[in-house]
Amino acid sequence: MSVMRYAEALRLAMTEEMERDDRVFICGEEVGQYQGTFRVTEGLLERFGARRVVDTPISETGISGLATGSAMAGLRPIAEFMTWSFALEAMDVLVNHAAKITYMSGGRVKCPAVFRGPAGTGNQLSAQHSQSLEAWYAHIPGFKIAMPATPEDAKGLLKTAIRDDSPVIFMEHAGLYAQRGEVPDDPEFTVPFGLAAIRRTGSDVTLISYSHMVGSCLKAAEVLEKEGVSCEVIDLRTIVPLDTEAITASIRHTHRAVVAQEEWKSVSIVSELASLIYELCFDDLDAPVERVGGPMTPMPYAKNLERAAIPNEKNVIEAIRKVLA
Amino acid sequence: MSVMRYAEALRLAMTEEMERDDRVFICGEEVGQYQGTFRVTEGLLERFGARRVVDTPISETGISGLATGSAMAGLRPIAEFMTWSFALEAMDVLVNHAAKITYMSGGRVKCPAVFRGPAGTGNQLSAQHSQSLEAWYAHIPGFKIAMPATPEDAKGLLKTAIRDDSPVIFMEHAGLYAQRGEVPDDPEFTVPFGLAAIRRTGSDVTLISYSHMVGSCLKAAEVLEKEGVSCEVIDLRTIVPLDTEAITASIRHTHRAVVAQEEWKSVSIVSELASLIYELCFDDLDAPVERVGGPMTPMPYAKNLERAAIPNEKNVIEAIRKVLA
Amino acid sequence: MTKPAVETNQKELVSKEEMLSLYRLMLLIRRFEESTYRKYREGKIGGYLHRYDGQEALVAGIIPQLRKDDYILCTYRDHAHALACGTDPRHVMAELMGRATGCAYGKGGSMHLIDPDNGFYGGDGIVGGPVPIALGVGYAIKYRGGDQVCVCYFGDGAFNQGGVHESLNMSALYGIPVLFILENNKYAMGTRVERSTHQSDFLLKARAYGIEAERMDGMDVLEIRSRTQSIISNMRRESKPYFIEMNAYRFLGHGVADNPQQQKFYRSESEIEEWKNRDPIHLLGRKLEKMGWLDDSEKEQIEESVKLDVEEAISYAERSPEPAIEALYEHVYG
Amino acid sequence: MTKPAVETNQKELVSKEEMLSLYRLMLLIRRFEESTYRKYREGKIGGYLHRYDGQEALVAGIIPQLRKDDYILCTYRDHAHALACGTDPRHVMAELMGRATGCAYGKGGSMHLIDPDNGFYGGDGIVGGPVPIALGVGYAIKYRGGDQVCVCYFGDGAFNQGGVHESLNMSALYGIPVLFILENNKYAMGTRVERSTHQSDFLLKARAYGIEAERMDGMDVLEIRSRTQSIISNMRRESKPYFIEMNAYRFLGHGVADNPQQQKFYRSESEIEEWKNRDPIHLLGRKLEKMGWLDDSEKEQIEESVKLDVEEAISYAERSPEPAIEALYEHVYG
Ligand SMILES: Cc1ncc(C[n+]2csc(CCOP(=O)(O)OP(=O)(O)O)c2C)c(N)n1
Ligand SMILES: Cc1ncc(C[n+]2csc(CCOP(=O)(O)OP(=O)(O)O)c2C)c(N)n1
């Protein structure tokens, strides 16, 4: 085990996989000479050379094509979006090509590409930059989606993503890059997809989230512990595949659930989780599921408005109180 | 009243609005000289000239920019996507520009553009063409979304869309273009946004859907009527704004609900509807809400597989039987 | 003989056997395409259906000289490309009919033929779609240090897609061995080239990215064959992109729905007739005849053998089962 | 004087008053920009922050000669454009501080300044983003039969965005009066132009769409002023696009995070120094001095008055309230 930042854990995952497998390479804007906009790819150009760490023009469609096509031809590319917002420029390649080529070809061609980069809200980046669209990708069959909440998972999930034969949407959270934590040194350490982590056990209510929001759930759980409320906190780690067993097992036990995410609330991951929970646990539920999500407004710039627009532990606490009422 | 096809009703709406308001114009691929890929814009070039019926290159980003920018500058464009699948090429303009400019500018600039075209599945068009992503747009604040199920609504909703000061996602269904129905002649006839239509009243179960799926719900209702089951069928007509009152009023009465759509089931409109119904009607519900939606697979080409992949009245009937069980 | 110099030159490069096999390939494509409309009208083929009639030389002049480890990508107008790659006509027809024996097991259909074993990485339903993909495929070649090439076909209309521009730029920037073949058949559906761009010399567009570019007569399979030979062998040595604008023509409508009546909205019958006078199959046939390499009975023989292939493809496809329903859920993930 | 011919020519075109006002505007922009880093470090400005230092002539040479009913769009590097459009510096600073009195009521921030009353249709956080929008704005001009122009600024890095290509093509196709200003400041973040395209003559790229194009010295405000004057009046008469590549330089890092240490990864200090020797403000100042139109005390006076403007903008912004929380839910729809 070593203590390192989330961003370093990602770098370690890529370094190890690039050492292990010559087919793995990285491409994206400023990933090389500039050392990465968020330093995630720092030092990799020097280590692996320009063949395997490819600085690109500001051409998200081209970048996605580079990754998708090279994956179809047998490489294992990692394409970095400077932020996931810019993937909006590449939706056709992602959705109509990367996600579907395996199916359209009857499995004759695969697309083992990882698309990664920072997502999430915050930092007054305002409407065009501050958003993450995991709900979109989860609506599209063909993608797997990982959203790590800890440095350990950042490493373990990214390694699994690189080794997976499907296109993986890998969403990091800019607000987590500096977070420190223990990370296994073992180069064979991976975190399997579809296996949620119980971050805290509890008996009164199940809090289900992923990525940055897991921290808010844990904080909420701590606050409510003082009031004698025992919260179980589930970190989904991957949205697709989804660990429905972990969810149902917990709710069978707590009979109450709060589902929380940072993103827009309507037609979202929490919508799916809530309706799924009803379908799977209708008789176990003692109260309606509470959804925590962002308000249906673009992200405003002003600090006070932004604060009001990003769900935090207070919103989770409110939701818990509601399901317990 | 005149009897006409859905496609003709759309054309009538555009013709009337172009007569009424010189700021309204149409742009898109093959909308003019070719007379429209699906004949929706037939004759409009001859009637209104090339200034107001603009044939474009195959440049969906450019088309969307043409509409968004000209709307910001005071026109009222109608941009046609040859099919909604191709809007994947224009996601940045749609989501990061059209939907957000009003908010980002504090309301100083508006974007009264209509983006329209055929959506929906079917006709063996396979993975890249056969899809509609209303769930995506509904996740994004700033868009209004209309999806007419009848010729009358096609006319009335499109006229409302053109007159609206927000960007409107207007999804037609290729499978409905040839459907005939009565359409009011009155050039001031419009259908307001956010007002669902009760297509059939009933007391045992509420079926909620929109667009082509309304027909399947009506067929299911007819079949089950013979078994003594009384179905209420709600056609949402617009997804955003959503007529939650119509939904809750009906469920308060029937205590059971089936939500049905043609598109992928996960993280979708029916996910949102189901979780919303639980939130709004938890105590009124006698059974879990049933979701009908497409399987999580890209659309296959083979006739038999496609048939199995597109939800129809049989799936609705099954769902009804489940909520009644 | 109108261009004796070139002819001589080509004679050296293209043997009798090869010329005959190009003739046969083009004829196979033509007869195969003709049969698809019949099958469509019988309701055995569904979805969209785009024929390649008139453009046969664009694939015949290039694909047969490629190696099995080269890559080919193209648009939805892809039956010809599959056949030129050597995909069994039976598997192509079975795919068009949505059968389990189709080259994509019935999941792809007309627009999504694919056959990686023969280097064919697929048709693509999205205008401009194959171009970013080709960039990546080409990068894989370069990455592995191979001397293969990737040939990417796309249409004149596709040049107006932003992704095409990004990919052309990146292919030149990195020196990626993609041979871009612009199938300039003058129309994108009903839109004539001049109605989609103010400056319709595509060579200038390609050169703006620093890509070497030239134009060829898309009706003359021997010209294409001989001129591309050196281009391709150069690319194998130098790893860089190349761009060819093919001066071609689409004899039929864009797809099934674009029937002769519909075509009147955007082109004249006399224009079509003029181009048909330069039918690439007849052009090559006449050359072969003049050289004494093809007489009427040999022609008849080829015609017969092609006809048999097409009939066999149809009967194979019709005898083939639909995919099992479970296949619906297979191949969603890699 | 190095270029006397042009100077004389410019003297005729640009009056003393105008030259002084351009000088003042560029200085205001420079001082305003300098203050933003201070306020950022104080935590009063958040988000991303991109300064225009060194590029002032690109806006000063063009925007002041426009009419109030013309349109201007640009990138996230937009403070200068707003100020040149005549947006009150107080409302610009208030926007940067996220106040209710900001030009976007605090909702936009640095990257999304906007002021439609002064023809400024906004900064844009998306690289290449303003170009498709400008196409539409320009179409509205043509549609209404007006003689306005739309000026669209974008970066050298943005030229690699597909949407830019689609829009350039369509603007030429329809004859839309957009003046495209390529702010070629040599870098896109840390990527030098030659590392993002194999063929870096942007004029060839613009001309590939049939757009008339030329290059200008982006450090010489008078050259820009006089050469664009006739271009713009032509555009008003003829309704067609025009493209200018501005040879410019970004004195500072891309944004706040791109500090001098970071810049070492991609450019040398001596390169920066070389360009700073041609600082557009100093160039114009020296010209004014040589003409006897600006002495030290007058210079000092302008410096003082600009300083006051910036201080007043800051104090206004700091006194202004944050937006009301209800504003969060306002303006989602039109
Ligand atoms: C992104 C996208 N936009 C629109 C379409 C619809 N469409 C299919 S083919 C076609 C015309 C393409 O013309 P061209 O590129 O010249 O190829 P050709 O059909 O002539 O071979 C259009 C507009 C599409 N498939 N994809
Ligand atoms: C589509 C998109 N991709 C990436 C970014 C991140 N980004 C912001 S500015 C920038 C560099 C742009 O360079 P250039 O166009 O030359 O403009 P300059 O900053 O030099 O004025 C990048 C990569 C973005 N905002 N949008």
Ligand SMILES: [Mg+2]
């Ligand atoms: Mg064409």
Ligand SMILES: [Mg+2]
């Ligand atoms: Mg730049």
